[in-house]
Amino acid sequence: MSDVKIRLLTLQDWRLYKSIRLTSLEDSPDSFGSTYEHEAALSDAEWLARLDLEFRGLEALPLVAELAGHAVGLAWGVIHEPASKTAHIYQMWVSPTQRGKGIANSLLSEITAWAFHKGCERIALAVTASNEAAVRMYHSSGYLPTGSLEELRSGSALMVQPMVKRLDNTK
Numbered sequence: 001m002s003d004v005k006i007r008l009l010t011l012q013d014w015r016l017y018k019s020i021r022l023t024s025l026e027d028s029p030d031s032f033g034s035t036y037e038h039e040a041a042l043s044d045a046e047w048l049a050r051l052d053l054e055f056r057g058l059e060a061l062p063l064v065a066e067l068a069g070h071a072v073g074l075a076w077g078v079i080h081e082p083a084s085k086t087a088h089i090y091q092m093w094v095s096p097t098q099r100g101k102g103i104a105n106s107l108l109s110e111i112t113a114w115a116f117h118k119g120c121e122r123i124a125l126a127v128t129a130s131n132e133a134a135v136r137m138y139h140s141s142g143y144l145p146t147g148s149l150e151e152l153r154s155g156s157a158l159m160v161q162p163m164v165k166r167l168d169n170t171k
């Protein structure tokens with residue numbers, strides 16, 4: 001993990017973002033509500049727009065983990081409404097060859113610190129219930145199941161478990 005660098009994805013990184021996001025969807029189709037087919041059809045302008053947070057008026061932390069200049073991990077923190085006390089995590093993925101080295105834990109820590117700094121009181125996400133590695137990861141990071149299972153996507157047999165981690169930001 002020591003050689004892995006985590007940094008913010010900026011507008012200039014849209015090609016890198018497109019590449020790692022499509023790779024993640026292809027590698028882990030059961031982990032995400034979206035699909036490779038859907039996102040592979042997006043135009044370059046749409047990929048660029050996703051990272052144009054100012055234009056979108058979106059409070060977000062799109063992170064990439066890099067090893068020797070290669071993207072090996074991705075995660076987004078998002079606060080949907082300006083005054084919201086809830087941050088969300090999306091698109092969490094680590095390259096299969098780099099798993100088990102703490103990269104996802106580091107991405108989670110960055111998002112937690114960012115959400116705390118933004119005054120959030122909780123972080124929410126949804127994880128495929130049968131995805132043992134991810135469920136364990138969120139559990140060991142302090143996320144607890146909340147609410148009932150939901151379909152991963154319309155008509156899918158896979159179910160996702162909403163989870164929430166409380167942040168000590170209420171004082």
Ligand SMILES: CC(C)(COP(=O)(O)OP(=O)(O)OC[C@H]1O[C@@H](n2cnc3c(N)ncnc32)[C@H](O)[C@@H]1OP(=O)(O)O)[C@@H](O)C(=O)NCCC(=O)NCCS
Pocket residue numbers: 028031032091092093094095098099100101102103104105106126127128131132133134136137138140
């Ligand atoms: C889930 C995923 C992001 C974990 O990434 P990672 O970099 O290997 O995770 P880390 O090495 O930082 O480990 C974090 C924690 O996850 C748990 N974990 C990770 N892999 C695990 C596995 N194969 N089995 C059980 N627990 C596992 C451990 O609890 C670990 O915490 P610890 O430090 O207390 O041991 C990665 O497996 C992945 O990209 N999976 C496919 C995409 C996905 O499922 N994304 C989640 C969408 S909600």
